[in-house]
Amino acid sequence: MKYILSKFITLSKEKNVDIQYLMTINLRKEKRFLINEQLFLFFNKFVIANSFETVLDDYISFLKINDSKDKINLEKILKSFFDDALKNRILVPENTEEVSIDFKPLYEVNDFIDSFRVINVISNNKYVDVYLVEKNNNLFVIKYLNKNKHTSFKKYKKNINSLKDEYSLLSMFDTNLICAAYSLVINDDKNYIVLEYIEGDNLFEYVKNNNLTEKSKISIINQIINAIELIHCKKIIHGDIHFGNIFCTNNLIKFIDFGLSHELNGNQSEEKNGGVHIFIPPERLVVEGKSKFTHTKNFKSEIYQIGIIFYYIVFSKIPFKAYTWNNLVNEKLEYHPENDINIINLKNIKIKKLLINTLKQDYKERDILKI
The missing domain is CATH 3.90.930 (Outer Surface Protein A; domain 3)
Incomplete structure (x- = not known):
């Protein structure tokens, strides 16, 4: 064939x-x-x-x-x-008739999702629509599983379970550092989570567009440390830590998007694979093969990802310059934070120690401490 x-x-x-x-x-x-x-x-x-x-x-x-x-x-x-x-x-x-899937969001502006009026379509993802909605003059975000975007009922059921998992995990927290989940709707017609609406920019844009003082940088770093400690203390792997999943307003941060999260030894449907390549720690990299990185995630790998975010907050850039996958792999495998000239020249000893401890090549030696 x-x-x-x-x-x-x-x-x-x-x-x-x-x-x-x-x-x-x-x-x-x-x-x-x-x-x-x-x-x-x-x-x-x-x-x-x-x-x-x-x-x-x-x-x-x-x-x-x-x-x-x-x-x-x-x-x-x-x-x-x-x-x-x-x-x-x-x-x-050969000769397969490939039909493009209708990837349009299910709802448009001023449509109603039950009692919520759609203000804007925030994003149109592979399986999910994300809407800014209003109810009783209050703003919310709805993460809606779009059945029309699925060609497989098996995949649709799997994503329903993932939506339940995400709501279950978010419901474990009561803190301003993590996006709140208000309600979950699961039925034959609609499947969605009602989430807190968060103003501001993602962390990448926030750092780029604001001339942060060292005091502000330390405040943001310590908030991130507090948030990741809360997440890890509940035996949860966030699974998708990067700039886009941390929002910041007036130097106050909030973690969002637990769609790839899972609870260690918990009742979630499965461990979910994924993540942004530039944040993948060296121990998860695969130089050759069909996959770019292994499925295994742990708390130490997330400390490394947080370390890259800290590096960006401090220097407004990331420690890697590679344009190709092979070069990125080589840079990560050869990178040692204690030899990084930017870190070496830091005057703040506590920040220097934090960056070195979070970005260590050997995951067993990584640690995260408040500054």
């Missing part, structure tokens, strides 16, 4: 300092992803319809492999790429 690259996907190469291998997905909006050279070359074999067996033979011939064990090992590697590509519909059977 022959397979072909999905019509919604294109492959390209760009040259900056090094060659970048890119995969572009065009569905509701264009998204571009860095992929490694091995995947690029493999997927490129299916730009024209091809069978897995033919592609395997091409590799064996090109690499001049004669040993039977080497052939078997190569087949295992390529088969893992192939199976993963089929699962994620990067490759599809």
Whole structure:
């Protein structure tokens, strides 16, 4: 049987300092992803319809492999790429009629979600719509699971469970440092969470647009430490720590989006994989293979992610410059905070110690202390 690259996907190469291998997905909006050279070359074999067996033979011939064990090992590697590509519909059977999914939000401005009037569509994500809504002159945010965006009922049920998990986890907190969840609606017609509306900017924009004093930076850092301690004390892994999931107003922070969170040894439906690549700690990186990083998350990996955020708050930049995945991996594996010239030149000893302790290469040595 022959397979072909999905019509919604294109492959390209760009040259900056090094060659970048890119995969572009065009569905509701264009998204571009860095992929490694091995995947690029493999997927490129299916730009024209091809069978897995033919592609395997091409590799064996090109690499001049004669040993039977080497052939078997190569087949295992390529088969893992192939199976993963089929699962994620990067490759599809030849002559498959691919139909784009209706990715439009279910509601428009001035529509009603039960008793909530839609003020604005905040975001239109893969499976979820996020709305700014109003009720009795009060503003809220609704995270709405859009059934029309699902082609699989199994996936829809799985995402309903994830929505329940997120509400359950958020309901464990009673603090100004974490977004409040007010109610959960689960029924045959609608599935959504009503969340606190948070004014302000995400942390990246807030630091960029405000000339923060050292006192303000320390205040924000200590609030983040308090929040992550609260989260970890309840045996919860946030799972998606990055600038966009911390909002700041008047130097007051708030953590949002627990969609990838899970409770260690808890009752959640499953551990969820994901995260922003620049924040992935070195111990989770995979240099080669079909996945860019391992699924394993722990408290120490989140301390590292918080360390990158602290670094940005202090220096208004991140400690890595890489434009390609392989370069990013190498930078992270070679990075030692005690040798970073920016950290070395810091006059505030407590901040210097905090950055070194949170960004240590060995996750067992990482620690986080208030300053």
